[in-house]
Amino acid sequence: MRNVLTVFIASPSDLAPERQRAFDVVADVNDVLRPTNWAIELLGWEDTLPGYGRPQALINRDVERCDLFIGAVWRRWGTAPATDSLFSSGLEEEFSIAVKRRDRTPSPEIWVFFKKVDLAQIADAGAQLQRVIAFRESLVASKTVLFKEFEDVAAWEKMLRTYLIRHVLDLSSGSTRWPQGPSEPASVVGSNAPCEPSGTATPGAGDQLAKLAHSLAPAFASGDLDEVAKSIDDPDETAFLAVRVFLLSVALVAASRTSASLMPPHELNTLYRYRERLLATDDEMYVLFRTLLADEFDVSPGWFWLKDLGTRAIIVRLLSVIVYDDNSGARATSFSVLRGAAVPIFPQFRESLLTETFPALPAQVHDEAWAYLVDVATAEDVKTLGRASGTWLESRVGWLQAWLDAGRDLDQFLPKSPDPQFLSNPLKQLIAESIPKLSDPSLGALSSMPVTDLSEKAAAEMERKRPGPASGAAGPRRRRRRANWPSLLSVGPLFGGSPEARDADDERYERLGRQSSDELKLALDWYSLDGRISYQLLTERGEISREVVRADINHGFQRIRESSDEHLESVFGPAAAAKIRQDFAELHDFIAKQSIEKAIAALALDSTRDDVAVARQLLTNDRTRSAALEIIAANGDASDVQRLLEIARTSFGDDRITALKGIRRLASDRLATAKVLIAAETRDMRRAALALVRDVDDAEVVRFLKELLSHDDEEARLTAVALLRMRLENAQLLELLRDYIGKGTYYYNVVTWLDRLLYAPEPMSGYYATKLDGELKEVMS
Template sequence: TLLKQEIKIFAAYTSGVENELSSIQKRIDVLNTTHSDDGVTIKLYNFDNLPYIAPSEDGLQKNIDPYITDCDIFIGILGVNPGSGNFEHELELGFQQTLANRSSFILFVFVNDVKVANNNQEGEPSYRNTLIEKYKQNAKYVPYNSQEKFNEEIDKSLGYIVNNICRKLALPQDREMMTKKEPEKAQDNKNITKKIPKRTELNGNSTILSSVIKRVGKFSENKLESISNFDRVRISLYSSALLYNKLLSSEILDNHELHIAYKFRDKMKLYFEESWLILETIISDDNDQKAGWYWFQKLTKKSLIDFARKYFINSNNDKIKIGAIILLDNFWSNKYLSILEKLASDESNSVRSKVLDILKKHLDKNSFKIISILKKDKESYICKSARELEIRLLIRFNYRRVLSLIKQISKADNLYISDFQVLLNKLSNQELTDLLDIKDESLVVSVYRELLKRKAFGDTKLQEFLQNKCWEIRLYTLNALITQGKKYSPEKVEKILQIDEKENTYFRLTRRSTDLNKRDILEKIYNKFSTEELEKSIEWLSLDGPLIYEIIGLRTFQNNKKEIRSDLQEGFKSKKDIWSKQLALKYKIPEATLQETYAKYEGFLIDQFKIAALKVILKYGNSKDVPIVKTLLNSDSYEIKKLCVKIIETYGSQRDSLILLDFALTASINDDTAIMGSLLLDKNGKYKIIEKIFDSQKYALMKKAIAFSLKFKRPIPPKIVSSLLFCDDDEVRVYAVALINKIQTIKENQELLKKYTTKESYYYNVVCWLDRILYAPSPLRKKFEETLQTILDKEIN
């Protein structure tokens, strides 16, 4: 049920500030619109708009003062000329209200900070400065030097504090979920020695200090050092909350402050101000370090959404705004696009960048307005990304309009090619042909491939494309012609796909990855050769030789398996001698000269033949091949090592799991294939491969083992699981939390969290993730669990 509430604002002012008063009223009008559905209205009172007040014997001011003492927010505006009215009296009365410990009473003093020249009214500048100095330390002091700056400050400060008050008035049910009436005392916790943080030593602000002492404990101000650790934490947290609530501090809690309070979570019942500070702190968490959902377990999905769209999103803290966007993304509805539209013009690059990220996930016809704002962004990467999003959106909803835009693109490496394919599917052959003239070569190749798929060209036109300057177009043209049955010799293929020497380096650096390469074309050609023709075609020093050897091996393995294994064992020495003699005879040069000239290429060529032989064995081999490939695990070629590991995994015994583990632990690079092969071969854990991986402290392998244990139901000893929560690597600890979330009960994990936080030292991200999966409100808890599962799935896949 909505509450009918009024937030009262009183403005005291000197002369010459009519524009400032007008700005305040405009801001209040906007806030009234924003909070209309909460049953909350905001009313501005000042001398000029008060109801008729009859003069009394005590004077007119006596009847004005109750409006000041009854207001929620007091705004003082000190212009260039203080004048001789009752401004100082009203300001003093407002200040006295803050001393009365009214936590909802907020005092602002806006001061026109321009330099004041001496004038005919003697003493006025010094009187003005006296006012400034008197209230500068005891109120929310906001200097401004222009109308624009005043507008900016009133939008920011007044908007924030009104939201702060509205969240108390309009959400009574959720407030009950977040607060208790009285904090409880607890015994000292010997593990906590932290003193009151410097920023909450109150900086001499007696108002806040007296409020803290009144709320937290009846002890003498001069004996703070003698109080218990629990009360020390209470003082720290409550004073921070009051400073934050009154806008005297813009800082949310740092990791250490929050975790110190979290250690007392079972005994610490929070006031509303503390609750809100902690909630905004954990919402703003961008590195998985902040725990605090324990205090907000009962918040509903509706509450979370309301908090995000009404309050967090209007914060002055960029991290809280981003946290609000992420929170809304978890429960996305298209009505939140209006929020993204508002934040698309935010001052913060990080906020606008997050708007862009979320918009990519929820594009629809209503996104054009937000994109048009982001296209004008001062940050080039945001502007460029917004332009690409526009093209992506137009492809879906107005594809003909996008054709002219695409023709203007000079380079679109980051364009969403999957969406571009959607466009191609919609276009006629003629429209596709027209796109062959666009500037971006990668898009031209996509257009050309679509035309090939539709068989849009006859043989004559295809022959013309064999002369195209684009290498990939020549490649796909050759493939199309060969698929149609046209015959090309390997020599002809080499000539067609030759790269100009001047362009060779540029080509290697810029060529896009494709699903087709020259080897695929040659493989199609050689597969049409008879085995006898293939054997005659192998030449030493030819890069086609290993490909031909592989084709022959796949055709004749059953008859030639001894020869193939022998070739591998002797490193192709016999074959090299035979092929070298044949090559020397063919070109009529001495064999010694040939070998000396090309000696530097010999190692590379032999490795290519080994790779060819290993591919054959991987497809048709058996356990007899395992001893052979073990000897090749020390090869310098990564491709050879990878094939050997795969063969051992495929044909090896359980004992061979130790070989793969040793390789994975000693390899200069982390080999996922080896570690997975080792884990798979050790089917019943006989060789304790998982335990050995954790003993190694190789973090990449440890993560793989954690994910493996869950997917293949291979248990990890409880002692190891517990130790993983104290691992030095951040990611390993998160993986460990994901593991225990799957293998332990909620009650076991709650007990684990209690014990974990009593240790002399521990890691914040472990507490953060345990807090999330145990205590986050149900809708969010599911999202956090899905995030952990996604992390594990990616590791295995």
């Protein structure tokens, strides 16, 4: 008799692909298991037969009989299976049935899988994801049900196939162990972490905790938390009490050294609404400090409570985090702050920091720790580092010594061809900004480095500095037009602007560009493939005046055509010339279009206001639009803004970039134009909107920026904060913060940045100002 493992799979609707793949996996696994006399029967709601009764109850029958229950969750939790249900989702009810069965009997085995969620989504989770997070935390707390994470459908398929095969093989050998380890334990604070009071407690913190305990007394007496809300009878007071208790709980866990807990963003932002009421203890202050440092997504406000810390106190706490903390984000930020403030390693800590702390840092902190050393380390520091052999720093000490020997001077350092893998990110940024000022040896060394962005910029700068070739260096050559005519007549399919034709044009441009102007004039012929490129090169060299070029465009290059016809007759006679012209009769429009394309490209290289009129006529032609756009963007006027807006909406790539640059330069009503652009769905158009109002300082722009604080684009909100900071005094920013939090809904990153700008003490304020300036520079670039 064949053995059957009955498996029930439960999952919300956002895992439909994984659910379908599970059925495919079971089919494959059954093929593998055929020789073992085992098979898997996979059940789900799809297999429930229609019948009378509550739909979920019909599904639950399969849960009651399964041997293995698999729950899979991502971002959705689901909806209640009935209006009067005790459960918030079908998954919860199915899981509850499975757990209760397992409490009474050895069956079913219970596996739970979580598909990984982006940290940014976790930091600002909605109601559905919050339930998923709570479910996961309950599993960690209970330590009774094991779970695993997976990245995507492919990882899910691989994991599920492996576990099912192993599980059936274990069953066939008499084992029922699920072949995987438990969920990861909560991180543990190092035993050397400081836990003594730091002297930063808010006066009255003890009294507030006493009142807190008194408020909880009804719940202690009855065991019912509803009693607390009933006794307070104030929703705001209840909310404050809840988050106040939460902070205390996190601090107690951290003080016990069993977990390096942080305040979650939702609870912290709720607490911030009552910021003036919080009287925090030392341990709570340390939790808040660590939480702010570890805030990778700019969603954790709280400097209001730490605003009175002095600079030295902040530095000491940053060093404490670096040495003792186990949160990589907090440690990395601490290094960044100390680097930005140019805080050196204190001599009394040098030995322990450089020979013990730095070598033991986790990989996630290496980049920021190294950037700190590159910017701040002294010769004595490097000497001490040399004694820390056998660590991730060992191969870098010589590089760091060379950097210091060069006096941190790029022109002294780069020609030595330093190993580019040790360039810190801030140093790369410094090099990129310094390229126009670097010496030729530095540019040469940089252009050969395998750092694409920097090497390309260095090569471009070297090319820019290189003097152009003389136009008449080569002597004239005899014209050989006859060979070109059949070549032109045979091109046919390439007339449409195919990649092959473009490549041929590039090759021809490069070849002809090596010829003298006299040779190019000889090649300037209506019927020659080289003719149009020769025209372009002569225009670029100034051999054909811009006035003549514009006239040629407007008259369809009739001048060139007539000159070429005269030459045909002089060389071949009237009859032969007439035959050639007849052969080309159908090509004249194409030749004219190609000639216009080359001519406008030449004008665009160094365009003037006089070129705009002809450029406007060529915007609708795909082959001439890019060059025409460049001319209008550089030399047009406000009347061109509307057509540039339309091109920005409907084009992509370089054309959109050029159109947006033109809009930024030409718009007369910058605010009105910005309002049009900010409504666009693309980030580059929204960036152009923000750039338009950067230097406009009036009440209407301030009102516009305040409205952007509620925009659904994170970058738009952050840029609005940066621009408001440039326009408003601190008292106005404080009023803005109060009004913003008073709204029904608001964004955490706005509150977080306003909190940082208003309350962060030095050196934190300098760090945040630099970070915000960097964000603004990126948007405005």
